[in-house]
Amino acid sequence: MKRLIKYIILFVFVCVGNVTWAEEGERESSLFPDSSYVLRGPKADFLEKYRKDAAFDYTTNIEDSPSIWDWIKRWILERLFRIKVSEGSMQTMDIILKIVLGLFALGIVYLLVRNRDKFLFRRRETDFFPEDSVEYTGEQEADSFVRLLAKAEQENDYVLAIRVSYSALLQMLDKKEVIRWDVSKTNQHYIYEIKNEMWSRHFEEISRIFDCVCYGEFPVDETAYRNIKRYFTEFRKEVEG
Template sequence: MRRLVKYIILFMFACVGNVAWAEEEYREPSCSPDSSYVLRAPEADFLEKYRKDAAFDYTMNIEEAPSVWEWIKHWILERLFRVKDSEGAKQTMDIILKIVLGLFALGIIYLLVRNRDKFLFRKRGTDFSPEDSVEYTGEQEADSFVRLLAKAEQEGDYVLAIRVSYSALLQMLDKKEVIHWEVSKTNQHYIYEIRNETWSHRFEEISRIFDCVCYGEFPVDEIAYRNIKRYFTEFRKEVEG
């Protein structure tokens, strides 16, 4: 019995010794005070600091530069009207600018159509000298228009003949002080300027024919020209009395 107890005690000591030896075997060796190895750990906000730095943000979407149209709207809103650049303000300004540009374009088209005779009128290759202006400039005498009209009729250019006849009427009305010719005035101005109501209506009718033929490119043959010429002749006789 004593031997059994002795063996049990010896067995227990052996087991305890083996456990202690295993722990000693796998225990991490400590660094000596004079070692050159220093274990360092990053600061707690190390990664957060770089996350907040835009220079290291490679996922950022690069916005395109604003177009010229957007820059103009932005400049008008903030510099002229002192309005905050919001989405609603941009949409309103977009509509206003398109309306203004549309009106400007219509104005340019009107001026081109109104004065196109100055650019396109000589496309038929007439051989008039520079001083023989078909349009009345406030300086020509009646004889110059008589000569131009005879040449246009002889060549069968009836559109040109109607244009010359209309300029001759303006010259006659200006000399008789029925109208006061100015380069900036339109035919409509002269219609309102003629005080004689009958003459005003007659001149309005002739002006409508002139616009249709010269600006509306209404075809005119010899028969049509004779009928139109009658309006000019009768009106001239009535005014000259």
């Protein structure tokens, strides 16, 4: 029985050894191919050929497409002036366009400032009309200030009554061409603009009262208002003759 076990163990070792030797033989045969196998490689100028081909050059910076500003300058040069586009002409057109746009912007600002009372600060209510404005805008007639003054006096709003009275004087002086009303002018401008020295002096006194009451918050009661109103009435009589 022991002899039989020995034979069996020996048989197993022989089988395992044959399998191992077969695997090593196959591994060696794969490492050492037969003589029919040829190792191929790229030609010497293979890489150089593709380096010189622009289609494979990924390091070149691609030019950005022209901006809208450059397109406008180019269009003006080529279509309007029939001038050949060059670096110098583009720079010159750039300066010209910036100057034109700057002047255009200044013109818009000037119009807005000059006409701000007409469309910038006008009330949106549907029942508002230009003649309802307390400040003189160059449009109102004398009747509108008479109506506003009567309403202010009826409500005992004496500060508003003085504002209306001063605007009415500006309207009267403007219509009689004693002054030339402009939204950008100050009261001091009108004082210097009045040629008659006595009228100019009296208007200066009225302007001082107007500034004290409307901007200096000078208190005005009924008695003070009646005294102030006399200055406006007498000045109007002087000018209207």
